[in-house]
Amino acid sequence: MARWTQDAAKRQVGWRVDNPQSVQEKVEAIHDLASDEKVAARVATDFLRRPAVAFRAASDDTARHLFNKAQNDRWRQAEDEEPVPGGQESPVAPVMRHLDRTIEFLDLIGACHKFLAATGRPVPQMHGRRLSEDERELIEKNVTRVRATCAWIETALDSGHLDMDAELTRLLRGEGP
Numbered sequence: 001m002a003r004w005t006q007d008a009a010k011r012q013v014g015w016r017v018d019n020p021q022s023v024q025e026k027v028e029a030i031h032d033l034a035s036d037e038k039v040a041a042r043v044a045t046d047f048l049r050r051p052a053v054a055f056r057a058a059s060d061d062t063a064r065h066l067f068n069k070a071q072n073d074r075w076r077q078a079e080d081e082e083p084v085p086g087g088q089e090s091p092v093a094p095v096m097r098h099l100d101r102t103i104e105f106l107d108l109i110g111a112c113h114k115f116l117a118a119t120g121r122p123v124p125q126m127h128g129r130r131l132s133e134d135e136r137e138l139i140e141k142n143v144t145r146v147r148a149t150c151a152w153i154e155t156a157l158d159s160g161h162l163d164m165d166a167e168l169t170r171l172l173r174g175e176g177p
Contacts, residue, residue, distance in 0.1 A: 115146070
């Protein structure tokens with residue numbers, strides 16, 4: 001005879017359960033517990049110390065990009081805030097700055113290469129296929145986002161201005177032109 005439990009009833013109505021079972025329930029429970037930034041940072045740090053977790057996190061392009069950006073921001077902040085003892089810079093500092101720039105360069109070249117490789121396969125496969133209006137509109141919207149990103153990259157290269165304006169940020173989030 002099947003009996004209802006509190007968790008089964010909560011699942012039925014879409015509430016959070018007391019004893020999470022599924023992956024999604026466990027993730028939601030962790031998010032609830034880590035809603036505070038200090039707790040979330042500590043948990044993320046602890047989880048990234050697991051090689052398999054770090055590997056999977058590094059497979060997520062957005063997570064990897066944000067981590068790299070945070071790491072670079074942290075290094076720049078440390079350079080700005082910490083006076084060099086005795087006025088002398090560590091002999092390793094110029095090498096690290098060069099390495100940072102090389103990594104950033106390679107990340108950008110890699111992103112461009114991934115885009116070219118990823119689009120080089122499906123576009124020729126569309127030969128002779130008619131797209132619906134919705135499909136065409138979605139592709140055009142994403143092409144607009146790609147063009148805006150390329151223009152931003154070119155502006156950054158030409159001017160050194162790296163910040164996105166509010167309009168570009170909204171466009172890249174998919175919030176429309």
